Amino acid sequence: MAEIAADQSGAPKSASLRTVVAASSAGTAFEWYDFFVFGSLAQIISRTFFSGLNETAGYVAALALFGAGFAFRPLGALVFGRIGDRAGRKGAFLVTVILMGGATFAIGLLPSYAQAGMAAPALLVLMRIIQGFALGGEYGGAAIYVAEHAPHDARGRSTGWVQTSAAFGLMGALIVILASRLIIGSAFGAEAFDAWGWRVPFLFSAGLLAISIWMRLKLSESPAFAKMKAEGGGSAAPYAEAFGQWKNLKIVLLALVAVMFAQGAVWYTAFFYTQTFLDKFLKVAPETINFVMMVATLVSAVFYVVFGWLSDRIGRKPVLLFGMALMTAAYFPGFHMLAKAANPALAEAEARTPVTVVADPADCSLQFDPVGKASFLSSCDIAKSVLANAGISYRNEAGPADAPARVKIGGATVASASALGLPKADAQAVKAKVEADIKAGLLAAGYPEKADPARLNMAGVLGVLLVFVIAATALYGPIAATLVELFPTRIRYTAMSLPYHIGTGWVGGFVPFTAFAIVAATGDIYAGLWFPFAFTLISVVTCLLLLPETRGRPLDV
Numbered sequence: 001m002a003e004i005a006a007d008q009s010g011a012p013k014s015a016s017l018r019t020v021v022a023a024s025s026a027g028t029a030f031e032w033y034d035f036f037v038f039g040s041l042a043q044i045i046s047r048t049f050f051s052g053l054n055e056t057a058g059y060v061a062a063l064a065l066f067g068a069g070f071a072f073r074p075l076g077a078l079v080f081g082r083i084g085d086r087a088g089r090k091g092a093f094l095v096t097v098i099l100m101g102g103a104t105f106a107i108g109l110l111p112s113y114a115q116a117g118m119a120a121p122a123l124l125v126l127m128r129i130i131q132g133f134a135l136g137g138e139y140g141g142a143a144i145y146v147a148e149h150a151p152h153d154a155r156g157r158s159t160g161w162v163q164t165s166a167a168f169g170l171m172g173a174l175i176v177i178l179a180s181r182l183i184i185g186s187a188f189g190a191e192a193f194d195a196w197g198w199r200v201p202f203l204f205s206a207g208l209l210a211i212s213i214w215m216r217l218k219l220s221e222s223p224a225f226a227k228m229k230a231e232g233g234g235s236a237a238p239y240a241e242a243f244g245q246w247k248n249l250k251i252v253l254l255a256l257v258a259v260m261f262a263q264g265a266v267w268y269t270a271f272f273y274t275q276t277f278l279d280k281f282l283k284v285a286p287e288t289i290n291f292v293m294m295v296a297t298l299v300s301a302v303f304y305v306v307f308g309w310l311s312d313r314i315g316r317k318p319v320l321l322f323g324m325a326l327m328t329a330a331y332f333p334g335f336h337m338l339a340k341a342a343n344p345a346l347a348e349a350e351a352r353t354p355v356t357v358v359a360d361p362a363d364c365s366l367q368f369d370p371v372g373k374a375s376f377l378s379s380c381d382i383a384k385s386v387l388a389n390a391g392i393s394y395r396n397e398a399g400p401a402d403a404p405a406r407v408k409i410g411g412a413t414v415a416s417a418s419a420l421g422l423p424k425a426d427a428q429a430v431k432a433k434v435e436a437d438i439k440a441g442l443l444a445a446g447y448p449e450k451a452d453p454a455r456l457n458m459a460g461v462l463g464v465l466l467v468f469v470i471a472a473t474a475l476y477g478p479i480a481a482t483l484v485e486l487f488p489t490r491i492r493y494t495a496m497s498l499p500y501h502i503g504t505g506w507v508g509g510f511v512p513f514t515a516f517a518i519v520a521a522t523g524d525i526y527a528g529l530w531f532p533f534a535f536t537l538i539s540v541v542t543c544l545l546l547l548p549e550t551r552g553r554p555l556d557v
Helices: 016-040 042-049 055-071 073-086 089-107 119-149 152-188 192-197 199-216 223-230 238-243 246-281 286-314 316-342 344-352 379-390 424-444 458-476 479-486 489-508 511-522 527-546
Strands: 355-359 395-398 406-409 412-415
Touching: 016 042, 016 089, 016 119, 016 152, 016 199, 016 246, 042 119, 042 192, 042 246, 055 073, 055 119, 055 489, 073 089, 073 119, 073 238, 073 489, 089 119, 089 199, 119 152, 119 479, 119 489, 152 192, 152 199, 152 286, 152 458, 152 479, 192 199, 238 246, 238 489, 246 286, 246 316, 246 458, 246 479, 246 489, 246 511, 246 527, 286 316, 286 458, 286 479, 316 344, 316 458, 316 479, 316 527, 355 379, 379 406, 379 424, 406 424, 412 424, 479 489, 511 527
Parallel strands: 355 395
Antiparallel strands: 355 406, 406 412
């Protein structure tokens, strides 16, 4: 951090510049906290706000809503990027933190689906949109602020502190959730947190908001922007200059494809889809998931700065490529190892007694219904719905036409039944019987209802997560410096913010939703990994062939 408090010539800066860095990183950490609380509580939120849907549809809807907040981040990037490039970096900061904090606090006060019907999820959608919009204007300003204050030979390490804000925000969210769960559970019972205690982490953000506003009020404008404005070099039309001129637009596209595709896919797989995988498919206890993710996040906070520093020494591109390539190689073997370490009984059962659904293909629907309109009442649909809700991988085998579906569990067979055309109560009874029969067959074959804590290999789980963390931090650590160095000062806020938030928002934000939807559609709990794998591979090739080295580029141009 010492280098941040020096100008390009090495002369000491005023102490207020340290405040700029601290306020930028702390405010960004708070905004990440707000966003991550929602993602970590997706399972509870699905039951609270989407109780009118079936279990799988409700969970998919909650993950889609998590992604919806990211979908609006590019719009926020455009709006606040223009403000930052025309009026100054400082101006956008206070607005983004107030919007983010206010929306997060409001989520803690929203009525449930049982209390307000469709108005509840509608209000939740609105709050998520406001959150995404605000976060879209946050990161670019923080990264630019620090980079434009840092010495040219220490930008990677200096902006690494901004990258740690995501780690501290996620870690803060997990700590508050875990503490709330334990305290409320011990005082009011195990069910209290799911019933109302989940609101506490959202309401807790009010105090963090007050601190962030106070810190943001202390900010001063960046030297590079102040110099540009004094010389009359600001852009009168940042949109037209950034996206209407090919020399700049091609850099925007290169930043998106060569860097941000991978960053979104890798980071959100490592820190979010792993939670979905451990929870929904491996049935690991929520407290254990929170613990291992806190350990992974704490470790990542160190590596962001380490890899940022390394990029100052050997260049941005080699470090970025290392992170992308490592995760590309680790996706499938890593998640298979994670399953064996976290729930060995499940991995053993899948290998020993695989599950196959034998059904007439015409009787089967796509097991994906985020709006809850499909009924899934055919014999095939009921069988697959039970398996999807249980997080069990299964194969598909074509059966005879018009015959009811069967579920083969190793050498045993469980018959399904159709509820088509039956009254609602009778249909529910049929589905309940089929579900009970299939679950009994799974238990008899050694499939566990949940992960056994006594058999969980904690060292193995943490080892796999460490590989994911190294890949994610090697990629994310130098990104802020890389993006800042790619673009000229006059359009830097607008031009770098858009590809960053398309990558993190439209690729990364939808990783949990899309991957889970692929699993629900195919019956293979590992099939969802093809989504992040494809985007990461595209970036590996594009980065290797087209991305220039940016280390040491002057920023006052």
